[in-house]
Every structure is written in C-alpha cells, then in structure tokens.
Amino acid sequence: MRAVDIIQKKRDGLELTSQEIQWLIEGYTAGTVPDYQMSAFAMAVYFKGMTTREISDLTMTMVGTGQQFDLSEIAGVKVDKHSTGGVGDKVTLVLVPLVASFGVPVAKMSGRGLGHTGGTIDKLESIKGFQVERSQEEFIQQVQDIELSVIGQSDQLVRADKLLYALRDVTATVDTIPLIASSVMSKKIAAGADSILLDVTVGEGAFMKNLADARRLAQTMVDLGKAVGRKTTAVITDMSQPLGTSIGNRLEILEALAILQGQGREDITVFICELAQIMLSLADVEKTAEEVRQHLTDGSALEKFEAMIAAQGGDLEDLYRPSSAAYVLEVTADQDGYITELPAMEFGLFAMRLGAGRAVKTDSLDYETGLVFEKKVGDRVRAGQVLAKIYANQKISQELVTDFKKNVKISNEAVKVSEIIEIIA
Numbered sequence: 001m002r003a004v005d006i007i008q009k010k011r012d013g014l015e016l017t018s019q020e021i022q023w024l025i026e027g028y029t030a031g032t033v034p035d036y037q038m039s040a041f042a043m044a045v046y047f048k049g050m051t052t053r054e055i056s057d058l059t060m061t062m063v064g065t066g067q068q069f070d071l072s073e074i075a076g077v078k079v080d081k082h083s084t085g086g087v088g089d090k091v092t093l094v095l096v097p098l099v100a101s102f103g104v105p106v107a108k109m110s111g112r113g114l115g116h117t118g119g120t121i122d123k124l125e126s127i128k129g130f131q132v133e134r135s136q137e138e139f140i141q142q143v144q145d146i147e148l149s150v151i152g153q154s155d156q157l158v159r160a161d162k163l164l165y166a167l168r169d170v171t172a173t174v175d176t177i178p179l180i181a182s183s184v185m186s187k188k189i190a191a192g193a194d195s196i197l198l199d200v201t202v203g204e205g206a207f208m209k210n211l212a213d214a215r216r217l218a219q220t221m222v223d224l225g226k227a228v229g230r231k232t233t234a235v236i237t238d239m240s241q242p243l244g245t246s247i248g249n250r251l252e253i254l255e256a257l258a259i260l261q262g263q264g265r266e267d268i269t270v271f272i273c274e275l276a277q278i279m280l281s282l283a284d285v286e287k288t289a290e291e292v293r294q295h296l297t298d299g300s301a302l303e304k305f306e307a308m309i310a311a312q313g314g315d316l317e318d319l320y321r322p323s324s325a326a327y328v329l330e331v332t333a334d335q336d337g338y339i340t341e342l343p344a345m346e347f348g349l350f351a352m353r354l355g356a357g358r359a360v361k362t363d364s365l366d367y368e369t370g371l372v373f374e375k376k377v378g379d380r381v382r383a384g385q386v387l388a389k390i391y392a393n394q395k396i397s398q399e400l401v402t403d404f405k406k407n408v409k410i411s412n413e414a415v416k417v418s419e420i421i422e423i424i425a
C-alpha cells in the first residue's frame with residue numbers, strides 16, 4: 001500500500017477499507033508514514049468526512065497503538081468522563097469526587113489545556129506537590145483505596161492520538177467529527193472504564209459551533225462506546241460563555257473548592273449535580289438531585305477530593321492558598337442592563353494572554369493568573385458594579401481593560417441560559 005493512494009481515495013470522497021485505515025495509522029505511529037502525508041490525510045477527512053464504519057475502524061486501530069488499561073481488579077462499575085473542551089471548565093474537579101463519594105470508583109485520565117481551552121491536569125498541577133504521573137499499578141491501587149484517581153494521559157496509551165492530535169493542532173484539522181470522535185473514544189476505550197459520560201460542548205468556545213454538529217458528534221461517540229460494550233451517555237452542554245465564574249488554574253481550583261463546600265454559584269452547582277446523577281446512574285446507582293447535592297453541603301465530596309490530593313502527593317495547605325497574582329484589577333460595568341454575551345473563546349484567549357493558557361504545547365503556564373467573573377450571562381448589572389476581576393503578574397494596562405469590556409455585551413432584555421442542552425443515551 002502507499003499513503004498517497006489512501007490520501008487520494010479519501011480526497012475524492014471514497015470509503016476506505018479497514019486494511020487501508022489500519023495500514024495508515026500503524027505506519028504513522030511507527031514513523032513510516034511521515035507527518036506531511038498524515039496532515040494531508042487529516043485535511044482530506046476534514047473535507048470529505050468518514051462513514052460510521054470508517055470511524056469505528058479508525059478508533060479501534062488507534063486503541064491498538066498503545067497500552068490498554070485493565071481495571072478489572074477494581075470492584076464495581078468503573079466510570080469515566082470526558083469533555084470535548086471548554087473555557088473555565090472545572091467540572092471534573094468537582095464531579096469526580098462527588099461521584100466517588102457515593103462509593104462509585106472513578107479512574108480518570110485527563111488532558112492539558114491548549115489554545116483557548118483549559119486542562120484539568122494543569123489545574124491540578126497548580127497544587128504544590130500534586131503528581132499527575134502514576135503507573136498503572138499505583139493508579140489502580142489508589143482507586144481501590146479511595147475510589148478516585150485523576151492522572152495525566154499515559155504516554156503508552158493510544159500513541160497514535162498523541163502524534164495525531166499535535167499534528168491536527170497545527171494543521172487546522174481539530175474540529176472535525178471523525179477525528180474528534182476517534183481521538184476521544186480511543187482514549188476512553190483504552191483507559192478501561194466500564195461506563196463513560198461524554199460532555200460534548202457546543203457554542204462559540206467549543207469545537208462544535210452548532211447543535212446539529214454537536215448532536216452528530218455525541219451520537220457517533222455514544223455508538224462507538226456501545227459497540228465495544230461500554231455503557232455510554234453524552235450530554236450536549238453550552239460553551240457560548242465560560243463555565244462557572246473563573247478562568248485560570250489556581251482560580252479554578254478555588255472555585256471548585258467553593259462548589260465542593262456548597263458555596264459555588266447556583267447554576268454550575270446544579271449543572272454538576274445533574275451530571276453526577278447521570279454518571280451515578282451509569283454505575284447503576286440512582287440518586288435524587290437532593291441526595292447528590294447533600295454530598296456537597298455535608299463535606300463528603302470535599303473529603304474525597306482532599307483524599308485524592310493527599311494520595312497523589314499534593315499539599316493540603318497549598319490547596320486552599322489564594323492566587324498570588326501581583327495585580328488584581330476590578331472591571332466595572334459602564335451601563336445598566338442584563339449581560340447577554342460573554343464569548344467563551346474571547347475570554348479563553350484573554351486568559352491565555354495573562355499566562356493562564358498556552359499558545360503552543362511547549363509554553364509554560366502562570367498558574368496564578370486569570371479572570372473571576374462576578375456577573376454572567378442572564379445577570380442584571382448596574383453601571384459601576386464589578387463585572388469581573390483580572391488577576392495578572394504584569395501591570396494591567398488600560399488596553400487590556402478596554403479589550404475585556406469590548407467582549408461584554410449588555411442590553412435591556414434578559415436572556416435565558418441553560419448548561420445542559422440535550423442528553424443522548
């Protein structure tokens with residue numbers, strides 16, 4: 001076989017055979033198919049798409065390019081969760097200890113942030129001493145001991161995705177359903193959980209910009225999971241504005257702690273409790289919204305979170321440390337009205353300018369910087385009231401404040417917001 005023929009076939013909109021997909025992906029992982037041919041292939045997929053059978057073959061071939069975790073030693077139904085990416089998305093930090101506090105084992109591998117999106121692993125690494133690299137044995141042992149571990153994706157897992165994702169990131173081929181579905185599901189299948197909750201974000205700050213595409217991605221991934229015997233549910237969630245009140249690594253840890261103590265903003269608290277109900281149900285544990293919420297107010301979820309931080313070497317005093325950013329500036333509203341737009345992408349990029357995110361994989365992060373919103377879409381605001389606080393380690397220029405305000409839309413009419421748009425099971 002020749003890579004050029006496979007690229008040409010896809011470029012012309014034809015369906016590839018299982019053997020062709022396998023040959024290409026295995027060759028790429030082994031280094032015999034070069035980056036430039038894989039880039040051309042990814043672009044051909046971007047424009048021509050893939051059939052359900054091709055996506056399934058691509059996913060399962062990718063699973064085979066690395067280690068597969070065997071979690072069978074852990075008793076009970078192991079649940080996992082994955083988000084297709086967002087701004088201010090600290091859901092995992094609250095959701096997984098909340099679910100684990102009901103005795104359901106959660107063994108989760110998370111990623112790092114890139115571009116306007118944040119990553120759970122970066123947020124956890126803002127806690128002094130916290131270790132994200134664990135062997136399979138340590139990971140399993142910890143889940144057996146305390147029902148919870150969140151680690152970085154092992155280098156040995158789905159090696160094709162490591163290479164391909166980095167390539168897609170610099171060739172404008174990330175936001176295409178076949179490549180996102182195979183990337184996410186290959187990792188989830190290889191990570192070994194029995195049940196999977198997928199959070200498919202939609203809107204201005206997400207890879208899927210409209211509901212029709214988000215539905216197609218969600219359905220594709222649910223079908224892939226079910227086809228290999230994993231109980232899989234997807235929720236389509238709004239990413240037109242940042243999630244919760246903060247963007248930035250330490251700031252998001254602090255918001256997660258507030259939610260874990262029952263003191264978070266109501267909308268994100270309700271949202272996470274709904275996700276927890278779905279995730280528990282994927283492990284055959286049925287709980288009411290009140291029962292789930294109780295674990296935020298009675299300290300059970302927080303206790304699990306602290307247990308995980310301690311088990312992975314994190315310093316529990318440092319966990320509660322406020323941001324040490326040298327400059328904190330309040331941005332105030334210029335007029336009365338209702339907030340109607342806080343574009344997630346723009347504020348993700350804004351936080352990146354402050355050092356909270358990386359433009360390229362090799363950039364280092366400033367864990368202390370970012371944004372804390374006092375007002376979100378739907379909220380009423382009066383002129384002079386604080387909209388948000390900017391946390392920076394460099395003097396905050398007037399230009400930065402102007403850029404911030406440019407992105408906040410205030411009007412006389414209130415708008416309704418809803419975090420969960422649809423559930424696909």
Ligand code: URA
Binds near residue numbers: 085180
């Ligand atoms: N998240 C992933 O893991 N892969 C993608 O392709 C997009 C989001």
